[in-house]
Amino acid sequence: MKPVWIxxxxxxxRFVLERALIRADLAVRVFADPQAVLAAxxxxxxxxxxxxxxxxxxLSGIELLAQVRRSLPGLPVIVTTAYTDLGSAVAAFEGGAFEYLPKPFDVVSAVELIRRAAIESPGPGPAEAGLSELQPMLGQAPAMQEVFRAIGRLSHSDATVLITxxxxxxxxxxxxxxxxxxxxxxxxxxxxxxxxIPKDLLESELFGHERGAFTGAQLARPGRFEQAAGGTLFLDEIGDMPLELQTRLLRVLSDRQFYRxxxxxxxxxxxxxxxxxxxDLEQQVRAGSFREDLxxxxxxxxxRLPALRERPEDIALLVSFFLARSARELGIAAKRISDAALQRLVRYEFPGxxxxxxxxxxxxxxxxxGQRIEPEDLPPEMRAEPAPDARQPSDDWLALLAREARARLEAGDSQVWKTLCDDFExxxxxxxxxxxxxxxxxxxxRLGIGRNTLTRKVQELGLDD
Ligand SMILES: Nc1ncnc2c1ncn2[C@@H]1O[C@H](COP(=O)(O)OP(=O)(O)OP(=O)(O)O)[C@@H](O)[C@H]1O
Ligand SMILES: [Mg+2]
Structure with a gap:
């Protein structure tokens, strides 16, 4: 069996992985730098x-990958890295990487991953992707790493994916x-x-139409399903698709064929x-506005992509990337952000x-x-100091709550939890x-919850008016 190269x-x-792989009965060869790999x-x-x-x-790992891809397009590659400057993870996938292993990794799962990669038969590997005009995807938060890993894992697959x-x-x-x-x-x-897309045009947008199919259809036209043949069709905002079309889409997905x-x-x-x-598609299914079978x-x-406020650790990374990119577009020097201003952004909710x-x-x-962005340069809603009177909750209301709960419990009320939680919300x-x-x-x-959550709660609790 050919060796695993590290x-x-x-x-x-090198030492730890080599030993672990030998113990796992895999042949190994280690290299201290990419040039040695190219030489081999x-x-x-x-x-x-x-x-x-x-x-x-x-030479960087990414360059190495690009070269390896060219000579051995089907070779499974595992990229390891301690950090993700400029989306190195994703950039690596652009080269067709098999998996991404963020450092520090634990040896057992690393060996597992390598073994799986070794079993994968080197298929015909995707052709070299144009690295240049790609929009990098940044994120070092665990939830984003999970997304990157999934992209790598799915790279040989044709499975339908739902992104929320x-x-x-x-x-x-x-x-x-x-x-x-x-x-x-x-x-x-x-x-x-x-x-x-207006509801009555959507069907012909998706499936195309024949000449004379409806008034104004002077010429036959292929739809998106035909345009995407051999590739990927991205159905954005699927939750807004009208029910009749959901039915048609379902049929197309199960029969793998359609009619203009x-x-x-x-x-x-x-x-x-x-x-x-x-x-929230589950909610729409319950409400009957989205077909369960579809x-x-x-x-x-x-x-599932996390909201930005769930990954505040990525804000600094994104800010420096976006500032650099905007400056490049405008042909000026990139501005920097002061710690104080960055702190405000990290605390901000970012609904968008x-x-x-x-x-x-x-x-x-x-x-x-100025060259350096200060808090006063930020829009007012982001500029605010953290509320100085984020009051310690006084415990008298908790005492009242305890009294109320005890009274209900003692009275044998069987809905204490629901009643009080609803009242609370x-x-x-x-x-x-x-x-x-x-x-x-x-x-x-102000409550620190998402707008959708608030809307849903308002409906559930009957606060609509
Ligand atoms: N992780 C990321 N790294 C760098 N840029 C990002 C990242 N995530 C999103 N962006 C940028 O943010 C913008 C919004 O991204 P995108 O259009 O993919 O969002 P979306 O979820 O489809 O939004 P919507 O629901 O509003 O359509 C784009 O310009 C995209 O390039
Ligand atoms: Mg979008």
Missing amino acids: VDDDPSI LDAGEVPQVLVSDIRMPG GASGTGKELVAQALHRHSPRADGPFVAINTAA VGGQQALRANVRVIAATHQ YHRLNVIRL NVRQLENLCHWLTVMAP RTLLRTALATTDGQRQQAAL
Whole structure:
């Protein structure tokens, strides 16, 4: 069996992995730098699996990967790295990496991963992706690492994927990455935003139409399903798709064929479907506005993107990336952000998630007066000092609560939990809405919950008016 190659400039990592792999009965060869790997490849040697660090002196792991891809396109590659500057993880996947292993890793799972990679038969590997115009995806928060790993894991798959996450969390970016790392990477990536297309045009947008199918249909036109043949069809905002079309879509997904509007001939649907929504589809299924069978068909693999406020540790990384990019676009020097200003951003809620942060950075690049961004340069809603009177909760209300609970328990009330929790939430919502004149967005912000959560609670608790 061909050896597993390990490239790392850190001798302790080489040592630990080498020993663990030998113990696992795998042949191993270690390299201290990428040049040595290239030399071995030039000499005609071939590994079973390549495990490579990203940041090494001389040639970087990413460059190494690009070169390896060219000579051995099907080779399983595992990328290890301690950090993710400029989305090194994803950049590595752009080279077609098999898996991403963030450091520090535990040896047992590393060996497991390598063994799995060794079993994978080196297939025909996706063609070299154009590295240059790719939008990198950044994130070192665990939830994002999970997403990157999933992209790597799915890279040989054609499975339907459902991407969920609030607006601006990067759903489309992930859909594109999934496509580029799929066996269909050479085919087209076609996106359609279900919410943006008028209901009565959506069907012909999706499936195309024949000449004369309806008034105004002067010419036959292929739909997105046909345009995406051999590639990926990205159904954005799937939660907004009208029920009749959900029915048609379901049929297409199960029969793998469809008809143009007004057409007689069945066409083969050779597409991989990736769907995305910011809505709560389970809730829509319960409410009857989304077909349960379609939901199950789409929900084969689910990727959930965290809201930005769930991963404040990524804000600094994103800010410096966006500031640099805006400056490059405008041909000026990149601004820097002061610690104080960064602290404000880390505390801010970002209802518009990464997109909002991206726009903010662009605005700051244009508008902030100095080279260094200070808190006073930020928009008012972000500028605020943390509320000085974030009051310690007084315990008298807790005492009242305890008394109320005891009274109900002793009276044998069987719904104590529900009744009191509902009362509690109702009180919070009413109070917050009263302080914001009924503005839900603001109220949600102040309560520290998402707007959708607030809306749902308002409905559930019957506070609608
Ligand atoms: N992890 C990330 N790293 C870098 N840029 C990101 C990241 N996530 C999102 N972005 C950027 O933020 C913007 C919003 O991303 P995207 O359009 O993918 O979000 P979305 O979830 O599809 O939003 P919506 O629900 O509003 O359509 C894009 O410009 C995208 O490039
Ligand atoms: Mg989107």
